[in-house]
Amino acid sequence: xxxxxxxxxxxxxxxxxxxxxxxxxxxxxxxxxxxxxxxxxxxxxxxxxxxxxxxxxxxxxxxxxxxxxxxxxxxxxxxxxxxxxxxxxxxxxxxxxxxxxxxxxxxxxxxxxxxxxxxxxxxxxxxxxxxxxxxxxxxxxxxxxxxxxxxxxxxxxxxxxxxxxxxxxxxxxxxxxxxxxxxxxxxxxxxxxxxxxxxxxxxxxxxxxxxxxxxxxxxxxxxxxxxxxxxxxxxxxxxxxxxxxxxxxxxxxxxxxxxxxxxxxxxxxxxxxxxxxxxxxxxxxxxxxxxxxxxxxxxxxxxxxxxxxxxxxxxxxxxxxxxxxxxxxxxxxxxxxxxxxxxxxxxxxxxxxxxxxxxxxxxxxxxxxxxxxxxxxxxxxxxxxxxxxxxxxxxxxxxxxxxxxxxxxxxxxxxxxxxxxxxxxxxxxxxxxxxxxxxxxxxxxxxxxxxxxxxxxxxxxxxxxxxxxxxxxxxxxxxxxxxxxxxxxxxxxxxxxxxxxxxx
Amino acid sequence: xxxxxxxxxxxxxxxxxxxxxxxxxxxxxxxxxxxxxxxxxxxxxxxxxxxxxxxxxxxxxxxxxxxxxxxxxxxxxxxxxxxxxxxxxxxxxxxxxxxxxxxxxxxxxxxxxxxxxxxxxxxxxxxxxxxxxxxxxxxxxxxxxxxxxxxxxxxxxxxxxxxx
Numbered sequence: 001x002x003x004x005x006x007x008x009x010x011x012x013x014x015x016x017x018x019x020x021x022x023x024x025x026x027x028x029x030x031x032x033x034x035x036x037x038x039x040x041x042x043x044x045x046x047x048x049x050x051x052x053x054x055x056x057x058x059x060x061x062x063x064x065x066x067x068x069x070x071x072x073x074x075x076x077x078x079x080x081x082x083x084x085x086x087x088x089x090x091x092x093x094x095x096x097x098x099x100x101x102x103x104x105x106x107x108x109x110x111x112x113x114x115x116x117x118x119x120x121x122x123x124x125x126x127x128x129x130x131x132x133x134x135x136x137x138x139x140x141x142x143x144x145x146x147x148x149x150x151x152x153x154x155x156x157x158x159x160x161x162x163x164x165x166x167x168x169x170x171x172x173x174x175x176x177x178x179x180x181x182x183x184x185x186x187x188x189x190x191x192x193x194x195x196x197x198x199x200x201x202x203x204x205x206x207x208x209x210x211x212x213x214x215x216x217x218x219x220x221x222x223x224x225x226x227x228x229x230x231x232x233x234x235x236x237x238x239x240x241x242x243x244x245x246x247x248x249x250x251x252x253x254x255x256x257x258x259x260x261x262x263x264x265x266x267x268x269x270x271x272x273x274x275x276x277x278x279x280x281x282x283x284x285x286x287x288x289x290x291x292x293x294x295x296x297x298x299x300x301x302x303x304x305x306x307x308x309x310x311x312x313x314x315x316x317x318x319x320x321x322x323x324x325x326x327x328x329x330x331x332x333x334x335x336x337x338x339x340x341x342x343x344x345x346x347x348x349x350x351x352x353x354x355x356x357x358x359x360x361x362x363x364x365x366x367x368x369x370x371x372x373x374x375x376x377x378x379x380x381x382x383x384x385x386x387x388x389x390x391x392x393x394x395x396x397x398x399x400x401x402x403x404x405x406x407x408x409x410x411x412x413x414x415x416x417x418x419x420x421x422x423x424x425x426x427x428x429x430x431x432x433x434x435x436x437x438x439x440x441x442x443x444x445x446x447x448x449x450x451x452x453x454x455x456x457x458x459x460x461x462x463x464x465x466x467x468x469x470x471x472x473x474x475x476x477x478x479x480x481x482x483x484x485x486x487x488x489x490x491x492x493x494x495x496x497x498x499x500x501x502x503x504x
Numbered sequence: 505x506x507x508x509x510x511x512x513x514x515x516x517x518x519x520x521x522x523x524x525x526x527x528x529x530x531x532x533x534x535x536x537x538x539x540x541x542x543x544x545x546x547x548x549x550x551x552x553x554x555x556x557x558x559x560x561x562x563x564x565x566x567x568x569x570x571x572x573x574x575x576x577x578x579x580x581x582x583x584x585x586x587x588x589x590x591x592x593x594x595x596x597x598x599x600x601x602x603x604x605x606x607x608x609x610x611x612x613x614x615x616x617x618x619x620x621x622x623x624x625x626x627x628x629x630x631x632x633x634x635x636x637x638x639x640x641x642x643x644x645x646x647x648x649x650x651x652x653x654x655x656x657x658x659x660x661x662x663x664x665x666x667x668x
Contacts, residue, residue, distance in 0.1 A: 053663055164512065165573065171523050171566040178530045178559050185552040190543060192552055193533050216608065223636055224601035387636035391629045392651050394608055398616065399655060403665045411612050418608075427519045428512060445555040452549035 009351030010358050013057060021058050022065035022359055026366040029069020030076070030374055031381065036083040036222075038393065040070030040269075041325045041435075042214040048207050048333040049400030057352075059337050060330075061359045067326055068363040071269055071305055072116040072371060076378050079108045088269030088308075091277040091301035098293035103233075106375070110239040111295055112302040113371050115251060119303035120364045122255035123262065123310020127317075128357045130263075134318035135353075138343040143450035144461045146319075148471035150444040153265025153321050154437050155475060159482050160267050161430035166482035172424065173266075173433030179204055180441015187446060199409045206332040206438060208401035208410040209417045213434070215397040216418020217425050222386040233379075247299040250280055258304035262311020266436030268324035269305040269312075276304030310360065317341050317353055321440065328435045336404070513577030514584035520571025524564050531560025600636075607632045621660070621667035626652045 025047075032043035044063050051059035074085030075092045082097035084090040092112060099108040141149075154177060158169025182193045183203030194200040254276040261272035280300030281290045290297045312323030313330075320342030322328040334341055345352055401410040424431060455461035462468050480486065534556030537543060543551055578584050592598045607628065615624035629648035638644055659665045 050659075050663070165570075167566055167570055167573070171563060171570060174559060174563045174566060175523065175526065178526070178556070178563060181556060181559065187550055188543060188546050188552055190537055190540070190552045192537065192556060193530065219608070220601045220604050223604040224597040385638055387633055387638035388647060390604075390636075391607075391632040394611070394632070395625055395629060395651065395655060398612060399659055399665075403659060403663065406666060408617050411616055415609065415612050423519070427515050429519070445552075448555055448558070449550040449552075452554065453547055455549075457547070457549040 006351045006354050010354050013061065013355045014358055014362070018058055018061050018359070019362060021054075021062040022362045023366045023370075025062040025065020025067075026069035026363050027370055029066035029071075030073035030367070030370055032066070033070035033073025033089075034076040034085045034374075034378055034382065035384075035389065036077055036081075036085055036382075038218065039086045039214060040067060040074075040088070041210070041329055042218070043070050044326050044329045044333065045207055045210040045214065046396055046400040048329065048336065049211065049403050051333075052336055052404055054337075057337065057339065057355065060334060060339065060356075063330055063333050064356065064359045065363040065366070067309055067330065068120060068306075068360060068367050069370070070326070071309055072113070072120075072302070072367055073374075075112045075116070075302055076109065076371065076375060077382055079105060079112065080375075080379060081382050086269075088273055088305040089301070090270060091273040092298055092305075094277070094291050094301070095294045095297040098291070099295070099298065102293055104293070105233065107239055107243075108295070108298060109375050110372070111244060111247075112298050113368060114239075114244045115247070115254075115299040115302035116306040116371075117364055117368055118251045119255050119258055119306030120309060120360065120367070122252075122303070123259055123307035124357055124360045124364070125310070126259045126307075127310040127314055127360070128354065130314050131318050131353045132346070134314060135343050135346050138319050141343070141467065142465070143447040143454065144465060144468045145471065147444055147447035147451055148462065148468055148475070149265075149319060149321060150440040150447065152471050152475050152478075154433055154440060154444075155478055156264055157266030157436050158430070158433040159478055160264070160271055161432045164428040168427070168429045169433045172429045172431075173437040176434040176437020176439075177441045177444055178437075179209070179434075180438045181445050185445075186442060187449060199407065203442075204438075205404065205410060205413065207329070207336075207404055208413040209438065210329050210332070210435065211397050211401050212414035212417030213421040213424075213431065215393060216414065217421040219390045219394050219397075220418075220422060221425075222390050247296055250296055250299050251303045254280065254300045254303035255307040258307030259311035259314075261304070262308035262323045263314050265315060265321045265323060266325065266328065266432045268326070268432055269308045272308035272311075273301040273305040277301045313356065313360075317345060317356065318343065320345075320443065322436065325432045325435045328439045331439050510578050511584060511588050513574045514581040514588065516574030517571050517578060517581040518574075518585070520567045520569070520574055523567025524571065525567075527560045527562070527564025527567055529560070530563060531557050534558075534560055603635060604632070607635065617668050622652055622656050624668075625655065 028047070029040065029043060032038045033040055043066055047063060047066055051062055054062070070086060071088050074089030075096060077083055077085040078089040078092040079096035079100050082093055084093050096108050096112060099105065154173035155170060158173040159166045161169050182200060184191055184201050191201060257276040257279060258272045261267055261275060277297060277300050280297060281287050284290065284296060286294065308324065312327040314323065316322045316327045316331060322331050331341060339345070339349065339352065397414055398411055401414045404410065424434070451461050463472055534553040536553070538551050538553030538557065575581060611624065611628040615628060626648050629651055630644050633644045633648060656667070660667045
C-alpha cells in the first residue's frame with residue numbers, strides 16, 4: 001500500500017465521530033486514572049464491554065484515548081493528594097506531592113503534563129517507526145518462534161513484576177496460560193478443563209475475568225479501608241517553555257527507557273516509571289532533592305510511563321503480544337472488534353498502525369488541554385467518598401461484563417475472578433503475568449503443537465533456528481539469573497581470587 | 505525476618521500447595537486427552553494433552569517450590585496461619601471487606617436475573633451506600649436513583665442491551 005493510500009485510510013478514521021470518541025476516551029481516562037482505586041487496565045476492560053456494539057474501529061480509537069488519558073490522569077491525584085491514581089504514577093508521588101505541598105502544585109501539574117506529552121509523542125514516534133520493522137521480522141517467524149516468544153514474554157513479565165520472589169510471577173503467568181487453554185482446542189476441537197459446561201466450550205471470556213480481577217479487589221479494599229484525603233491547593237504560577245527545556249535530556253533518556261520497557265511483553269508503565277526514576281536519581285547532580293520535590297524526578301517518571309504506551313503497542317501490533325496489562329486488555333478489545341493483531345495485520349488492515357498513530361496523536365492533544373482544565377474540578381472529585389464511588393464501580397463491572405454476551409455466567413466469572421484477585425493481592429502475586437498468560441494461552445498452546453507437528457515430534461526445532469536458539473538461551477539465562485546463579489558464580493570468583501593470591 | 509514476611513511465607517505454603525493441586529488437575533486433564541480413544545487418529549505431537557501436561561507439570565513444580573520456600577521461611581505455617589486468622593477476625597477492615605463482598609454476592613447471585621434490573625440495581629446501590637455510611641438517606645436515594653437512570657438509559661436504551 002502506497003503512502004497516499006495510507007493517508008486516505010488514516011484520514012477516513014479522523015472524522016468528527018472518531019475525534020469526538022477519542023476526546024471522550026481521554027476525558028474518561030483522565031478521571032478513571034486520577035481516581036485512586038480505578039486503574040487504566042480496569043477502565044479499558046470496563047469500556048470494552050460497554051463499546052462492543054460500536055462500529056468499525058471507533059471503539060479501538062476510544063480505548064486508545066482512554067489509555068493515554070488514564071496513564072497521565074494518574075499523576076493528577078499523585079500530585080494533588082499524594083496517592084497515585086494508577087500504579088504507573090506511584091513514582092510521580094515521590095516528588096509531585098511534596099511540590100504541591102510546597103505551593104507549586106500548578107507548576108508540578110504543568111511540568112508533568114508537558115513531560116507526559118513529550119513521552120507520549122516519543123512513544124508514538126517509535127511506534128510508527130519500529131512496528132513495520134518488527135512486523136517484517138515477525139513474518140519470517142515460524143510456530144517455534146511464536147511459542148518461545150510467548151513463553152519468554154510470560155517468564156520475563158513474571159520475573160520483572162514478581163517483587164517478592166520471581167517464582168510468584170512465573171507461577172502467575174503459567175496459571176494464566178492454563179486459564180487461556182480452557183475450552184475447545186483450536187486444532188482438534190477437544191474440550192479441555194470445561195467440566196462439561198457448554199458455556200465454557202468457547203473458553204473463559206477474557207474481559208469479564210479482567211473486570212473482576214482488577215475491579216472487585218479495588219472495590220473491597222477501598223471500602224474496607226476508607227481514608228481521609230488531604231488535597232493540596234493549586235498556585236497560580238505560569239510555567240515558561242525554558243522551564244521545561246531544562247529537562248530535555250532527562251525527558252529524552254526517560255522516553256527511551258519507557259519505550260524499551262514497553263516493548264518487553266507484559267511489563268508495563270509502572271516498571272518503566274520506576275526504572276526511569278531510579279536512573280534519573282543515580283545520574284542527577286542533585287540526588288538529595290529526589291523524594292523532597294524534584295522537578296527532574298517528576299519529569300523522569302512522567303515521561304517514561306507515557307512513552308511506555310507507544311512502546312507497549314509495538315509488540316501488540318507486530319507480534320500480537322501485548323507490552324503491558326492495559327495493552328493486554330486492548331488485545332481482547334481488538335479481537336472483539338474484528339482486528340487480529342500480529343504480523344498478518346499488515347495484510348488485513350495495512351493502514352492500521354498509522355491509524356493507531358494518528359488516534360494517539362489526537363489523544364495527546366486532547367490530553368494536554370483536558371488535564372489542565374480538569375485540575376481544579378479534580379480537587380473536588382478526589383474528595384468523593386469511596387462509599388459512593390465503589391458501589392457505582394461495582395454496577396459498572398457487572399453491566400460491563402454482561403453486555404458482551406448477555407450471559408449470567410459472565411457475572412459469576414466477575415465475582416470469582418475478583419476473589420482470585422483478592423487472593424493474589426494478599427499473597428503478593430503480580431497481576432501482569434497472569435493477564436499476559438490468559439491472553440497468550442491459545443498462542444503458546446497452538447504454536448507449541450504446530451511446531452512439534454511440523455518437526456514430526458522432534459524437539460530440536462526449538463534449538464536449530466537462529467531466532468529460536470536466541471530465545472531459548474534468553475529463557476535459560478533469565479531463569480538462571482532469577483534463581484541467583486550468576487550472583488553465586490560472582491561470589492565464588494571473589495572468594496577464589498584472595499585464596500589464589502595467598503597461595504602465590 | 506520480620507513478622508509480616510513470616511506471615512507471607514506461611515501464606516505461600518498454602519498458595520503453593522494450591523498451585524500444586526491446580527497444576528496436578530491441569531496435567532491430569534492433559535493425560536485424559538493424550539490417551540483419549542477419540543483422539544487416536546491425531547498425531548501425538550499435536551494432541552491437545554501435550555500442552556496441558558507441560559503447563560500443568562510446570563505449574564505443579566513451581567507451586568511445590570513456592571510451598572517449600574514458604575515452609576523454610578515460616579517454620580510453622582499452621583501455627584502462624586492460626587495467629588493471623590485470629591488477628592484478622594478481630595480487625596474492623598476485615599468485617600467491612602466481608603460485608604462489601606456479601607453485598608456484591610447478593611447483587612450478582614440473588615438480585616441479577618431474578619429482580620428487574622432497575623429495581624435490583626437501585627436496591628444494591630442504596631443498600632451498599634447506606635451500609636458504608638455514604639451520607640444522608642435523601643442524598644443516597646438521589647445518587648442511587650440518578651446512577652440507575654443513567655445506566656439504564658445508556659445500556660438499555662442507547663446500546664439496546666436487553667437488561668434482565
